[in-house]
Amino acid sequence: MLDDLLTHALLFVGGKGGVGKTTTAASLALVAAARGRRCLLVSTDPAHSLADLFGRSIGNRTTELCPSLWALEIDPDRQADEHLATVKARMKGLVHPRSFAEIDRQLDLARLAPGTMEAAMLERVAEIMALAGSEYDQVIFDTAPTGHTVRLLSLPEVMAAWTDGLLGHRQRSAQLGSALRHLGGGRVKGDDLSMLDAAEDHDTGGRDAQLNDLLQARRRTFVRAREQLLDASHTAFLLVLNPDRLSVLETLKAHDMLTRFSVPVSGLIVNRVLPDDADGQFLEARRRQEARHLEEIDRVFATLPRVRVPLLPDDVHDMDTLRHLGHTILGPVSS
Amino acid sequence: MASAKGRLGRLKALLEEFYVSPYRGALARARREEDDLFMLFVFAELMGVPNPAAYYTLELQPLLLERFHEWHQRQGMEHSPLDGFRCC
Numbered sequence: 001m002l003d004d005l006l007t008h009a010l011l012f013v014g015g016k017g018g019v020g021k022t023t024t025a026a027s028l029a030l031v032a033a034a035r036g037r038r039c040l041l042v043s044t045d046p047a048h049s050l051a052d053l054f055g056r057s058i059g060n061r062t063t064e065l066c067p068s069l070w071a072l073e074i075d076p077d078r079q080a081d082e083h084l085a086t087v088k089a090r091m092k093g094l095v096h097p098r099s100f101a102e103i104d105r106q107l108d109l110a111r112l113a114p115g116t117m118e119a120a121m122l123e124r125v126a127e128i129m130a131l132a133g134s135e136y137d138q139v140i141f142d143t144a145p146t147g148h149t150v151r152l153l154s155l156p157e158v159m160a161a162w163t164d165g166l167l168g169h170r171q172r173s174a175q176l177g178s179a180l181r182h183l184g185g186g187r188v189k190g191d192d193l194s195m196l197d198a199a200e201d202h203d204t205g206g207r208d209a210q211l212n213d214l215l216q217a218r219r220r221t222f223v224r225a226r227e228q229l230l231d232a233s234h235t236a237f238l239l240v241l242n243p244d245r246l247s248v249l250e251t252l253k254a255h256d257m258l259t260r261f262s263v264p265v266s267g268l269i270v271n272r273v274l275p276d277d278a279d280g281q282f283l284e285a286r287r288r289q290e291a292r293h294l295e296e297i298d299r300v301f302a303t304l305p306r307v308r309v310p311l312l313p314d315d316v317h318d319m320d321t322l323r324h325l326g327h328t329i330l331g332p333v334s335s
Numbered sequence: 336m337a338s339a340k341g342r343l344g345r346l347k348a349l350l351e352e353f354y355v356s357p358y359r360g361a362l363a364r365a366r367r368e369e370d371d372l373f374m375l376f377v378f379a380e381l382m383g384v385p386n387p388a389a390y391y392t393l394e395l396q397p398l399l400l401e402r403f404h405e406w407h408q409r410q411g412m413e414h415s416p417l418d419g420f421r422c423c
Binding site for chain 1: 390
């Protein structure tokens, strides 16, 4: 049904909390690996459940699950800690040791500032996205609930605009500086203008160049991530939902948001649909209710490829069931 | 002859300075404004102004520490406005 999903190097699986994102992502990853594609399965949900699903510890380092399949649970806290440690070390190289305690205090506050976790997560996600199509044939992101993910995907655009703004200021400053030098700026000692050249006099060791390098490096990462997200041949976005009212409504919102950020949605997984052979009066009533939601899904998302995955009698936690699920989603194996 | 040339050269330099210095002042000021604005963006979060990218500006701060003192004085703050950066 969605058999072209695995032709994309980058696959995001999103949806409301608890609809079965992790299970879906894992089942697709297993099929990709079974087809011999080197696959990395990444969880960005702060409440990771990949480890629980596979019944083994995974954590913040790439862990091999089976041949051709690796998994990783991103820990934004660790990422932020490492980032702040780097900044601290750089600052301490520049100030008097008596300020060390104050630098520590200031940066530990920054650690708790709103947005820090998001930024750290984005940094890591962007790094991993760059591995898709090179280090790995397939990178599958099991994302956090929708709102968080949409924000994450919109960040590269915002951040690229922001670094552009800063670089613009740097560039204008550099142009003015060079014009200034042509007019002999900085040469005349003792006039009242020499203090205006102070910034330049202090610029030992190419600080300006370093500033620009840092900003450029950030910008490249953001722009690259953004380009990957917008490239429909490279990236697929899969939304998982259940046939119930809240799930449908949230999926609609997610779809609107993704469309607004020009991120192409490749398909829907309608998960946990009551199977026809489930019997009993209660389930019959439930199924009538469900039919209305299924109709609504078909109506609203008529243009998107959709796959219905039945509710299973047992929990999914062994590799065979997961792989079977993957085949249900992807359709008959072609290779 | 040689001294006349030297005098002429001095006169030329003086005239040049006379015509050019107003422009130099304007340029230097414009440049300083650009740099000050950049500083404001980088240190915004520490001053309570929301910054969409505080996490990423942090890494720029070490490079700007030396300019920080001049900057906050120019912005009309006699002492460092930040607890974390007591440069004076």
